[in-house]
Each structure stands twice: as C-alpha cells, then as structure tokens.
Amino acid sequence: VSRSRYDYVIVGGGTSGLVIANRLSEDPTISVAVIEAGDQVFNNTNVTSATGYGKAFGTQIDWAYESEAQVYAGNKTQILRAGKALGGTSTINGMTYMRAESSQIDSWKKVGNNVSWDSLMPYYKKSEYFEYPTGAQVSMGASYSPEFHGTEGPLSVSWPTEMVGNNFSSTLNATFKAMDLPWNGDANSGSMRGYNVFPKTFDRSLDVREDAARAYYYPFATRPNLDIFLNSFAQRLTWSDDNSSIPFANGVVFTDKSGAEQTLLATREVVLSAGSLRSPLLLELSGIGNPSVLENLGIEVKVNSPFVGENLQDQTTVDTNYNANTNFTGAGGFIGYFNATDVWGNNTAAFSKTIKASLEQYANRTADASGGITDRETLLKLFKIQHELIFEDEVVISEIIVNPPSASSGLIEYWGLMPFSRGNIHIKSANSSAPAAINPNFFMLDYDIKQQIATARTARKIAMTAPMSNILTSETTPSFDVVPLNATDEAWDSWLRSAYRSNYHYISTAAMMSKELGGVVDDNHLVYGTANVRVVDASVIPFQVSGHLASTLYALAERAADLIKASH
Ligand code: FDA
Numbered sequence: 001v002s003r004s005r006y007d008y009v010i011v012g013g014g015t016s017g018l019v020i021a022n023r024l025s026e027d028p029t030i031s032v033a034v035i036e037a038g039d040q041v042f043n044n045t046n047v048t049s050a051t052g053y054g055k056a057f058g059t060q061i062d063w064a065y066e067s068e069a070q071v072y073a074g075n076k077t078q079i080l081r082a083g084k085a086l087g088g089t090s091t092i093n094g095m096t097y098m099r100a101e102s103s104q105i106d107s108w109k110k111v112g113n114n115v116s117w118d119s120l121m122p123y124y125k126k127s128e129y130f131e132y133p134t135g136a137q138v139s140m141g142a143s144y145s146p147e148f149h150g151t152e153g154p155l156s157v158s159w160p161t162e163m164v165g166n167n168f169s170s171t172l173n174a175t176f177k178a179m180d181l182p183w184n185g186d187a188n189s190g191s192m193r194g195y196n197v198f199p200k201t202f203d204r205s206l207d208v209r210e211d212a213a214r215a216y217y218y219p220f221a222t223r224p225n226l227d228i229f230l231n232s233f234a235q236r237l238t239w240s241d242d243n244s245s246i247p248f249a250n251g252v253v254f255t256d257k258s259g260a261e262q263t264l265l266a267t268r269e270v271v272l273s274a275g276s277l278r279s280p281l282l283l284e285l286s287g288i289g290n291p292s293v294l295e296n297l298g299i300e301v302k303v304n305s306p307f308v309g310e311n312l313q314d315q316t317t318v319d320t321n322y323n324a325n326t327n328f329t330g331a332g333g334f335i336g337y338f339n340a341t342d343v344w345g346n347n348t349a350a351f352s353k354t355i356k357a358s359l360e361q362y363a364n365r366t367a368d369a370s371g372g373i374t375d376r377e378t379l380l381k382l383f384k385i386q387h388e389l390i391f392e393d394e395v396v397i398s399e400i401i402v403n404p405p406s407a408s409s410g411l412i413e414y415w416g417l418m419p420f421s422r423g424n425i426h427i428k429s430a431n432s433s434a435p436a437a438i439n440p441n442f443f444m445l446d447y448d449i450k451q452q453i454a455t456a457r458t459a460r461k462i463a464m465t466a467p468m469s470n471i472l473t474s475e476t477t478p479s480f481d482v483v484p485l486n487a488t489d490e491a492w493d494s495w496l497r498s499a500y501r502s503n504y505h506y507i508s509t510a511a512m513m514s515k516e517l518g519g520v521v522d523d524n525h526l527v528y529g530t531a532n533v534r535v536v537d538a539s540v541i542p543f544q545v546s547g548h549l550a551s552t553l554y555a556l557a558e559r560a561a562d563l564i565k566a567s568h
Pocket of ligand 1: 011083098504
C-alpha cells in the first residue's frame, strides 16, 4: 500500500529519474516515490527488440510533442519524440552508448560548474555493466579499452547478440581510411574522432534492450521504501507556507490513474526528472520562471528565475538512401565522427575566423528571438566557448551513421553536432496538460546550415569511396537530380532545410550554469532560489555533447544522487 508522504518525491521515472530513485532508496530508512505518466513496458516488443528502433514512434509510449512552426526551415512543425513509459526515453531511443568529447564536459567549468570529464568518469563507470565482446564480435568490429569501462554497475552496455557480419565493418573501415579518417578503438574514451562500431545499452544475455527500468528499477522493485506511481501525471509542486525566506517545496500534485487529483508530500526534496521538454514546464506551473511568462497566465511568481525554458538546443538529422547490392543482417552501429578540419580542410582557419566575427550577430539574433529574455552579452560568452570547442579543441562536429544495407537499399543518416541556434520552451496555459510552445529555432544561425552541408558532403563521399561504393551503387535520396554531384551550397541548403528532422537531443532548458550566465540550477542540480527543488535530466546540460545523451545522463544522475545523499 502506497503512502502519501515520502522523504523524496521524484517526478518522471525515466532515464535519469530511475537512477536517483534507485540510489536514494539504497538506504532502507529513506522513503522515495516516483510519479511517472506512462506505464511499465517490460513485455512491449517495440521496446525490447534489438532491431526495433522506430517501432514505438507514434504509439502511446511516445509523447510526440509538436514544435512551433520553424521559420528558418520552411515554416513546418517538427515532431519531437520522447518516451512516455517507466524508463522514459531510454525505452524508445536508438540505444547508442556514446559519451562525449572530454573537452565538452570540461567546458562546463567555464560556465560555473565544478564538473569535469575526469570527475564524471567514475560515474560513467559506476552506472555501467560493460559486457566484453566475444571473439566473434571483435572480428565484426567491436573494440574497447578496459580502463574506460565499469563492470559492476546496473546498466548493461554491450554489442548486440547478432552483430553484422559479412565483413561490413572492415569494408567501412577501409572506406574511412581512404577518406583519412582513422579507426578509433574506443570512442567512449573522451576522444571521439574516427570510425568505430559502438556499444549499445543492450542486454546481450537476454537479447533485449537495456532501458532505465531494466537497469535501475525491476531488480530493485521489492524495496519497501520505493513506490512507483504509474499512469500518474504530475501537475505542479506545492509550497510550504512557513514563510521561510527561501521557498521549500513540500509536495507534488498529480492526476492519478483514475483521473483523480492527488498530492504526495515530500519532507526533504522534490526532484524533477521529466525531461528537457517537461521539467521547465513543471517549474513554470509551480511559479518558478520568468515573471513575464507567468504573470500573463495568472500564475503567482514564487521564484523569479528568468531563464527557465531558455537555451533550448537540439540538432538536425537527415536520412539519405542508396541502391545496394549486398545483403547484411544483424544489428549494429557504425559511426564516423569528423572534426572541423576533416570536413573543411584547408578552409578551416578562414571559416573559423568568419564564424568568430559572426558571434556578436548570433548573440543579437538569439536575444531577439527570445523576446529579450536572454541578453546579448551573456550569449556572446556562451558562443565564444562553443566556438573554442569547435575550432580550438576540435571536438567532432559531424556524426555519420552508416546502416548495414539490405540487398536493395542502404541508409546513411547524419547530423551536425554543434549547432549554435538556441530556442525556448514555455507554457501557454496554466492548465498543466495543455501543449507548450516549443521552439528550437532550427537553422536560425548560418553556422548550423554550413555544418549540416559539410556533413552532407562528407556522407555522400562515403558512398562514393571504395570499397563502400561497390556496395552502395547509386543514391536515391536526395539523388543527383535533386542535389547534383557538385552541388552549390545553395542547392544543399534548400534540400537540407526541407528534409531534416529533429535529432531528439534536446538540452539546456533548465541549464546548469552560474546565475549570471542564465543558469537555472547550480552544479548540485539545485534550482536557484529554492531550498529543495532539483532538476536531474537532460534539461541541465549546458552545451551540446557530440555523443548521444543517455550515457552522460546516467553518469550525471549517478553524480547527482551522491550529491543529494551528501547534502543530508
Ligand atoms: P526521459 O525522457 O528519459 O524521462 C522523462 C520521464 O518523465 C518520462 O518517463 C516521462 O513519461 C515522464 N514525464 C514527463 N512529464 C511528466 C509528468 N508531467 N508527470 C509524470 N511524469 C512525466 N540517446 C542516446 O544516448 N542514444 C541513442 O541512441 C538515442 N536515440 C534517441 C532516439 C530517440 C527517438 C529519442 C527521442 C532520443 C534519443 N536519445 C538517444 C536521447 C536520449 O534517449 C534522451 O536524451 C534521454 O533518454 C532523456 O533522458 P531524461 O532523463 O532527460 O528524460
């Protein structure tokens, strides 16, 4: 029987939330509740299947949020996917386990956080149950350096049971070599450049996806001090009325399975882990946000936190298709990661200068696009850090995934990793279930399209370089009719703006940064101006990482759990 008062109430039983729930409830004297809008999906084959990516899209476990019309990309809206299930987005994602460039995590220091790659590494390892590849898997491209992996954590990380054989990886490796891209023996080392066959959040012995619930909840479900409220939709936090100078959240109001409104009381803390496209809305609905947003909707300002929902960043993905003549079976992930010099060659230095000279204009445009909420000076500081990451640290900026073709078709998908454009997300109504205004401002700033064009050209080159060109015989999307072989930037520009989709890597809507830079939480994940509200999910990540988000989120949540424990 569930109670109504807990030490900790966590909103969102997703990728990050279940880590916090697990670690806090290790102490049997501590009570923990999780409020999760979705259901459990243990036996849902759209979730578990090794090759089922995409099957859950548009089903009831996909929130499928809709963006505002994207004015820099044909005025079309975008579907922004996110998991609605115990396990959150880890139940529907691509399972890629890929961390970040070490310099990207180190850059968080420059925005006021005591976090570094070296200090996060123990948490990457703590979360990880790394399954060493078998000899057969090594021959199919699996490769690693043991010093970067943990083998005692809850999260299974491995190569899929049925990998892609038939020399697919060595064919790709030879192709990348011909393009001067080296083999990378372990791209989870903090140094990502090169070609690699990446591991996945996958349980090899059971041959199923490893999602956050399988890793962090089901094996611990019998803990009497941990309760999960499924099919329960959180509406807002409640505040203690004890007139303390710093507001203290003492509970969460939610709509339960039957549609009835209920409240759970929190005696210590409320942790928001509802994802980048929800946690900032819950803050606003609870009175934490920019007064200009809240007052219009009749919400009393409890904490003036002007940048809640700002700094939204995502990437843009494009799929291209090929005729192919060889059939490959099995699951597997094959990525080439390229840096600025790889894609811009001798023009890199000049291009870097041009972009540097544009940063002021980028800051002005971004501040204007936020309706004056963010300010030019601050944005300029953030953009300079990003420019350094791209052109001085040379983090990888292009991700190109080559999927194993069937006998008739092949798919190459790619995206630029470090776009500058920033948008925002805000509530449009005081009704918590009403849709929000979500605007990533895709392609607002011209670096972003240039990065995407350079990535597109590189991807096309893969298909035209031997030995890959012996397998992918001709391009069907976009095709040389639509984007000619020696297409101008303009031709690529117009195709890419029409063909892209969101990469679903939304971050920074409750950014972990100093207050002066527009942060919403400090480096303990504590929301500025509150006594006991934390945000632990992708909302806090201040800059895009070149990896995929989940591995870093697991590590960050492990770290946050330790911080929460230490603060009591
Ligand atoms: P997450 O979304 O996991 O959790 C939020 C939880 O809160 C959800 O369970 C949700 O239902 C719940 N919730 C929301 N509002 C609520 C409310 N009001 N009340 C109660 N509960 C509420 N990353 C990667 O590393 N490798 C990959 O291959 C991919 N591929 C990929 C594909 C697709 C299609 C997507 C959408 C995303 C990816 N990603 C990815 C990104 C990655 O999976 C994602 O960033 C993280 O899982 C997000 O974790 P969070 O903890 O931030 O939120």
